[in-house]
Amino acid sequence: MRLNGEVSCIRHEEEEQEEEAEERVPLTLLAPPPSQKLVVGYALTSKKVKSFLQPKLEGLARKKGIIFVAIDHCQPLGNQGPFDIVLHKLTGKEWQQLLEDYWEKHPEVTVLDPPAAIKHLRNRQSMLQDVADLNLSDCYGKVGIPRQLIITKDPSSIPDAVNKAGLSLPLVVKPLVADGSAKSHELSLAYDEVSLSKLDPPLVLQEFVNHGGVLFKVYIVGETIKVVRRFSLPDVNKCEPLNNTGVFQFPRVSCAAASADDAELDPGVAELPPRPLLENLCRELRHRLGLRLFNIDIIREHGTKGRFYVIDINYFPGKYILLILVFLLTLAIVKCLAMNTYSLISSSAWYKASSKGDFLAVN
Ligand SMILES: Nc1ncnc2c1ncn2[C@@H]1O[C@H](COP(=O)(O)OP(=O)(O)OP(=O)(O)O)[C@@H](O)[C@H]1O
Ligand SMILES: O=P(O)(O)O[C@H]1[C@H](O)[C@@H](O)[C@H](OP(=O)(O)O)[C@@H](OP(=O)(O)O)[C@H]1O
Ligand SMILES: [Mg+2]
């Protein structure tokens, strides 16, 4: 079995993604007529521009009739463009207001994704609410969220609150706000009750779920789902939690550049979540969240076959950018078709290719 986790060499991962996309996506079938251009306005942080808008991607997009144009996020959007699609990942009320004002006047523009829907993911409580409400359970497994407690003030009351809620130690301590800032990714593990009163709310305290040190990153791009394995935190011995005391900060493990490609993993840990279960979960979340570009982090409780927990949802993640390009191309074609400017031969060929599921596969 080939493990497809994070790889240490960025180039290697880019090449792999490109090969995968080329294998799966009949890109030649996806070219709108040369006269038809799709303008994608983007409002991204400089970090995101660097990781997403790589020259190779821009070049490929241009060949397919997609042009990326930087949006000045301090000026009204109506004075810029016109845009067919607005792709954005910026926080801030001013930007949100500018975008909403623009969208109200230009409902024909595709906004990836609606600001209100993204906002839902900026709070770790509301982020997982839809997964909890969904309470998905079928013959392939069960998907829930870890038991958790939200603390907004008074750290001295935390030990009592944890006791009352019946949460067991250790607890994963996460900042309530998940706005992409470095601080919002500062997580720690709290091993004892006394240390809990030294924490700095607003926080989410989440029960640690043993999962064999491997997590699944599920990328959702429109209708497409892509799953990879990443190394995660190792299991903790819950029978002797008192061996450890204190609060330990841990680094962004899931982003760490550690390859799982050649790792010898227990098959029960490495096995991907069942595809029908993921398809069901992703379809539901896509609708409930109203998002088209996001990823979910999901873990399998160690020792179980089908007990899964969603622990994190991120908007417009950094990987699988070629899938995003393909998604933009499909939007371009849909637009061309709507305007009747796309030839029948090309469209039927494209539909044939896409309905074969060439690039919709979960693997
Ligand atoms: N409840 C949990 N049980 C076990 N491990 C957990 C739990 N919550 C988080 N982790 C571990 O901590 C890591 C970081 O947690 P989480 O994904 O919530 O943080 P994040 O900062 O939002 O990460 P990302 O970089 O994916 O946005 C996870 O990848 C996983 O390894
Ligand atoms: O692409 P993967 O490895 O899945 O990691 C993503 C994280 O999961 C996201 O949380 C990051 O976004 P934020 O920093 O905005 O949370 C996201 O940051 P990005 O927006 O800079 O790409 C990625 O680091
Ligand atoms: Mg995560």
Ligand SMILES: [Mg+2]
């Ligand atoms: Mg996250």
